[in-house]
Amino acid sequence: MSCVYFAPSKIEEALVLMQTHFPTVVAGGTDIFPAQGTTPMRRSLLDVSRIDGMTGIDRQADGSWRIGAATCWTDIVTADLPPGFAGLQAAGREVGSLQIRNAGTIGGNICNASPAADGVPPLLTLEAEVEIACAGATRMVPLSDFLTGVRQTTLGSDEILVAVHIPAPPPDSVGRFEKLGGRSYLVISITMTATLIGLDEHGCINLARIAVGACSPVARRLAQLETDLIGQRPDQVVVLPAHLKTLSPISDVRADAVYRAEAVAEQIKRAVCKAAIPHD
Amino acid sequence: MTEQTVNAPCGFRLNGHDVEIQPGPGERLSSALRERLAARDVKVGCDAGDCGACTILVDGDPVCACLMPVQQVAGRQVETLTGLIADDPVAARLAHSFEAHGAAQCGICTPGMMVAAVALLRGNDTPSEAEVSEALGGVLCRCTGYRKIIEAVMAAGAPPALPVSDGWTGAAIARLDGRDKVTGVEAFGDDVAPADALVLRVIRSPFHRAGFEFDDLDVWLAGMPGIDAVLTAADIRGKNCFGVIPDFVDQPVFAEQECRFRGEAVAAIVGNRDAIDDFDVTKFPVNWQERPAVMNVADAMSGQAALLHQDRAGNVMCTGFVTCGSPETALAQADATVQGQFTTSFVEHAYIEPEAGFAIVRNGRLEIYACTQAPVMDLEGLEEILGMDRKDIRVVPTGVGGGFGSKIDLSVQPYLALAALKTGKPVRIAYSRSESMQSTTKRHPAEITMTIGAMADGRLRGAQFHGLFNTGAYASWGPTVANRVPVHASGPYQLADYRAEASGIHTHCPPSGAFRGFGVPQAAVAQESLFDELADKLGIDRLEFRILNALENGMPTVCGQVFETGVGIKPCLTALRPAWQTERRAAEDFNQANAGIKRGVGIAAGWYGCGNTSLPNPSTIKSGIRPDGTVVLHQGATDIGQGANTVITQIFAQALGVPVSAVQRIGGDTDVTPDAGKTSASRQTFVSGNAARLSGETLRRQVLKLVNAAPDSAIFIAEGVIRISDGQQTHTPDLSGLSADRDGYVIRAEESYDPPTKPLDANGQGVPYAQFGYAAHLAVVEVDLALGTVRPVKFVAAHDVGHAINPLLVEGQVQGGIAQGLGMALMEEYIPGRTENLHDYLIPTIGDVPPIETLIIEEPDAHGPYGAKGLGEHVLIPTAPAVLNAIRDAADVRITHLPATPARVRAKLREAANG
Secondary structure: OOOOEEOOOOHHHHHHHHHHHOOEEEOOOOOHHHHHOOOOOOOOEEEOOOOOOOOOEEEOOOOOEEEEOOOEHHHHHOOOOOHHHHHHHHHHHOOOOHHHHHHOEHHHHHHHOOOOOOOHHHHHHOOOEEEEEEOOEEEEEEHHHHEEEOOEEOOOOOOEEEEEEEOOOOOOOEEEEEEEOOOOOOOOOOEEEEEEEEEOOOOOEEEEEEEEEOOOOOOEEOHHHHHHHOOOOHHHOOOOHHHHOOOOOOOOOOOOHHHHHHHHHHHHHHHHHHHOOOOO | OOHHHOOOOEEEEEOOEEEEEOOOOOOEHHHHHHHHOOOOOOOOOOOOOOOOOOEEEEOOEEEEHHHOEHHHHOOOEEEOHHHHHHHOHHHHHHHHHHHHHOOOOOOOOHHHHHHHHHHHHHHOOOOOHHHHHHHHOOOOOOOOOOHHHHHHHHOOOOOOOOOOOOOOOOOOOOOOOHHHHHOOOOOEOOOOOOOOOEEEEEEEOOOOOEEEEEOOHHHHHHOOOOEEEEEOHHHOOOOOOEOOOHHHOOEOOOOOOEEOOOOOEEEEEEEOHHHHHOOOHHHOOEEEEEOOOOOOHHHHOOOOOOOOOOOOHHHEEEEEEEEEOOHHHHHHHOOEEEEEEEEOOEEEOOOOOOOEEEEEEEOOEEEEEEOOOOHHHHHHHHHHHHOOOHHHEEEEEOEOOOOOOHHHOOOOHHHHHHHHHHHOOOEEEEOOHHHHHHHOOEEOOEEEEEEEEEOOOOOEEEEEEEEEEEEEOOOOOHHHHHHHHHHHOOOOEOOOOEEEEEEEEEOOOOOEOOOOOOOHHHHHHHHHHHHHHHHHHHOOOHHHHHHHHEOOOOOEOOOOOEOOOOOOHHHHHHHOHHHHHHHHHHHHHHHHHOOOEEEEEEEEEEEEEOOOOOOOOOEEEEEEEOOOOOEEEEOOOOOOOOOHHHHHHHHHHHHHOOOHHHEEEEOOOOOOOOOOOOOOOOOHHHHHHHHHHHHHHHHHHHHHHHOOOOOOOEEEEEOOEEEEEOOOOEEOOOHHHOOOOOOOOOEEEEEEEOOOOEOOOOOOOOEOOOOEEEEEEEEEEEEEOOOOOEEEEEEEEEEEOOOOOOHHHHHHHHHHHHHHHHHHHHOOOEOOOOOOOOOOOOOOOOOOOOOEEEEEEOOOOOOOHHHOOOOOOOOOOOHHHHHHHHHHHHHOOOOOEOOOOHHHHHHHHHHHHOO
């Protein structure tokens, strides 16, 4: 089969091409090319970076936010967003390097479905949904349902992830993100934690959403912990092993499983504690 | 063919000019810029966004060109370093600042660094260190340790003037070959091939150990349009064997019957670029039979393991040995002893330039252009492999984008040579990052057991050292490691009773070879860690314990060698006293104020014998003067970024008595420049420096003789005229009247220097080196007790260089060495088959290297040029143990398994907490 590079400007055109040519979608290229190595690229590519409506961050009439899937991390990091997005923006600042953030996109980060995707834990705390399109149809799927395993999603072969939809974060909630890696910059997480925390007038937690990445095939919210955090003071939270039992950390070149479990408990405490610190 | 298969034209602006190309669908922008548009200032280090060397600006924003489909820049502005230098005053000032600060060493990362920095500086001409770090965090540098890059970018708004001087030894002049590096002009291994060169790709074993058989390769080739030739062991007319130590030449160019490590070559294909790019190497017609492999020394020595080499029983390659006095008795008599076991990992050199080059047959002679640390050794190796006379081979070193020991060995050269000879056409190759990591040498993983004793007064009393070094499948420089380690494992201390044994053990791992320090850094981890424990046990200050036991002039080393002058370890250690006291107090204050993060201060020392161990190690330096008065220096000491081009010229210029600006350099082309030996073992400043001094002195005598001028006369060279003044009279000899030799010189000098050493006897007693360099490091770190993360805060490094030929370059070596030592201590672990890229194998980024204060100690050496000593390896020897000692000081845990990753540190903390 001969290979073609498509760079349509209309989503409708792109969706037809998906059905006729089965191309691989490329946005920032920051995952496709490293995975390719020196193996010949024997696939057609469909570049979504020039499709109308697939880039940019917009507030919708209902107060929710829509981030085009081909929006690069730099644009997310530098956007003027409410404090609830601070965790997402902090995660964005930890994505690779400036060069990677200038090219790599939020949609690519999701579709690549790495257990260590920096963007996923904060999006889970924001209860993001993804807008999936195929020719003639669009579906909205919670991100937590879209990601099904290591490098696995429910994206059909003729579908494109068009946008990420984020409901308005609860008023006064603050997002935080903690990443632990083996060095500064350009580093794959050993563990990471995103939090979205709200405090009542006494400084006690009245909203808690906690998501952990790189400790399970897909980043996960910690439901029991979220429940138990309500009413606690952010600088005094207790994370018990039972709170982490839905995680399944592995041992690999970056760290062993025991360490991951230990580190993530500490990260959660730190991220929650930082929620009480005014947004920087 | 449908209309859609035609690659659409893609137009964009490149450095201010409209260009249009027809890229393929999956073509990387980096490849298109380099191969279609000749923008070879865009460097490719990894093809994965891990190194940032290919950083360019697209509409002003830095991106990795290796990750961008070409079509994405259609209609956009692309800027690369050469364009920026030409058009943007910000870049021009930055280039100047890079030169003045010594921010470029090998120069391979420099285009990426500078392009990223220009993007920052355009919006912010006085960036903070944090802003520089953030902007350059995506570009890896393996030479500089980043500190001078940070300084250069911060000062780019108003760069300092380059110092104007004659540039003689002691002057901190900017490197003489720096301009090309900061303007993107320097040509590295993959930058020199003609546009029509065929491309070579090597077929490698995917298994650690495997038998293999080919299908009918002739039949296969006949069905492969665009592929001109297949190479295998059958194409080798000489010996299918190479190596660097005469008795240990054991590595095949192409494996025969069995591969002994993952990444070993079995064949290569040569063809046009499109055909090679389109070929999937997993489709090569070879059938593999995977076999059980031994991956560590314990398994290799178990007795059950198959022998990798039939003549090496127990898979023991060789063993080095040094002993003096009665170590067992001494240890029994010692008031206190400490013992420890230490494990270190494979460390990858991770130069940002993968091996690359091209070969061509010209007028019946083979010419090889490649990045190398040792052009003459390459030539000698090729002579054997090709079965050709050496006069028919020419090796021309290209710019070398980092070496650190691995580019001493042959890599691409034999494949290029065989391919050019077989096809009769120019052939090029550039290793991919994973190919480079799989197939080239590594630092030896070590398993070390050491026992050290001392008396209650703090005097050392006996030491025993036993080290097993995983030398991989082939010998490479393993014998050197085995021999060098026992000589150095005492550290630079007085030890009258000592026994050290180090063995190289074969495994089915990549060959371990030369890497900055040749095993000494691993040994220093054991010895210097135990010194802290011993000092603590005796209740003696850790620094004072070392000072008390430091070697001094007139005292024998463990090899019985006595230096009457130049033993500089005590001055290095005492130079650290003020920082040791200040930083310890600061750490105490810090620790009182912080519960979760603890600060610690560590010190360690090291020494390094410069040049080959007890073996001849000559360098030859030729120079000449042309009839027009031009002074030419044939500088064959390969500059891999460390600065030999500058240092050797400084020494030569001083000896001749002219400014460095009057000296024209010719590089290490084996056709025109004599052998200055390999760039290794910290030998170039010392050995080639001495040859350059002798060459300059001889040339000077001949110049003065022309007019019978007094020896202290001054020589002036200007506008093609040489003037000689003895203070009263000025002579202007007519050079044009003299007959020129075949090189065009009317006066010439060619001098050699070989360091005076003597063989070691059965007990390792003798004169292994003519000189040692000495070093002591102080490291301050912070340990996060809950996460086990270690953050280096500061280093103070004292180095005895005898005489600092160029203090700016000395600082650059120190900072770069510390960055590598820090990586070895905290994050670097090569695992064959698992960490074959620069995102799983981590090296320090700009955010990981803290400020480094360099204290230059000058205890003149009896033999070195103007007293100078080698420096290249003792810059990293004390770093890892200093960091480990700082971790122990901070958190009271001893890390004995390198690297000290957060998980390993945390495991020790957990163990300590659980009693």
